[in-house]
Amino acid sequence: MDVEQTALPGIGLRHEFTTRAGRRVGVVTYRTGRRDLVVYDKADPDRACETVRLNDEEADALVELLGAPRIVQRLNDLHREVEGLVSLQVPVASVWAGKAMGAAQVRTRTGASIVAVVRDGQVNTSPLPDFVLRENDIAVVVGDVESTGAATGILTGG
Numbered sequence: 214m215d216v217e218q219t220a221l222p223g224i225g226l227r228h229e230f231t232t233r234a235g236r237r238v239g240v241v242t243y244r245t246g247r248r249d250l251v252v253y254d255k256a257d258p259d260r261a262c263e264t265v266r267l268n269d270e271e272a273d274a275l276v277e278l279l280g281a282p283r284i285v286q287r288l289n290d291l292h293r294e295v296e297g298l299v300s301l302q303v304p305v306a307s308v309w310a311g312k313a314m315g316a317a318q319v320r321t322r323t324g325a326s327i328v329a330v331v332r333d334g335q336v337n338t339s340p341l342p343d344f345v346l347r348e349n350d351i352a353v354v355v356g357d358v359e360s361t362g363a364a365t366g367i368l369t370g371g
Contacts, residue, residue, distance in 0.1 A: 229253075248272050277334030299361045300328075305350040306370030315342025323363035325356030 219227045221241070229239035229251075237253035252263040267275065309317060320326055330337045330344065331351040337344065346352075354364045 227251075250275075273334040276336070277331075297357050298355065299358050300353060300355045301361050301365060302331075303352045303354050303365050303368045305330075305346050305348065305352055305368050307348040308370040309346045309368065310348040312346055313342060314340055314344045314346055317346075317367055319354070319364045319367055322367065323356065323360045325354050325360035325364040327352045327364075328355050329353040 214230055216228055216230045219229070221227055223244075225241060225243040225245075227239055227241045229237060231237050236255060237258045239251040239253070241249045241251060243249075246269075248267045250265040250267060251261045254260040254262040314327060314330070327340060328338065329352075330340050330346070331353065332347060332349075352364075352368050354361050354368070356364065
């Protein structure tokens with residue numbers, strides 16, 4: 214799917230794509246931080262038939278509803294293509310709260326990789342070792358059955 218990005222001088226950025234059903238959908242991100250979800254008229258793709266202004270909390274909720282499950286779905290699709298690949302969503306225990314992800318040494322100790330961390334509806338993909346974990350983060354761990362099991366033990370404080 215192609216997402217078009219258009220600079221709006223003095224305003225911000227617009228990202229748009231066309232759904233399989235032919236509907237044009239966009240998000241306008243203003244320099245002020247405001248975000249509008251825009252659905253364009255099917256008959257006239259230059260005319261917005263619906264605009265929904267989203268505050269930070271609403272934008273986060275939408276990301277959580279659409280983002281995290283989609284990443285897991287993509288990983289599950291990958292599993293079907295690569296035999297033996299496992300991905301798990303692992304809750305991060307309080308023992309790791311406030312510590313850099315690298316302190317857990319998950320990859321070194323288990324061979325599994327943390328490919329994303331979901332926090333408050335925001336998906337942080339490919340977190341670096343200095344990414345600071347918080348209690349209630351959800352780590353998306355990828356590896357084989359043994360390595361992801363071992364990583365789960367580390368991250369849950371087991």
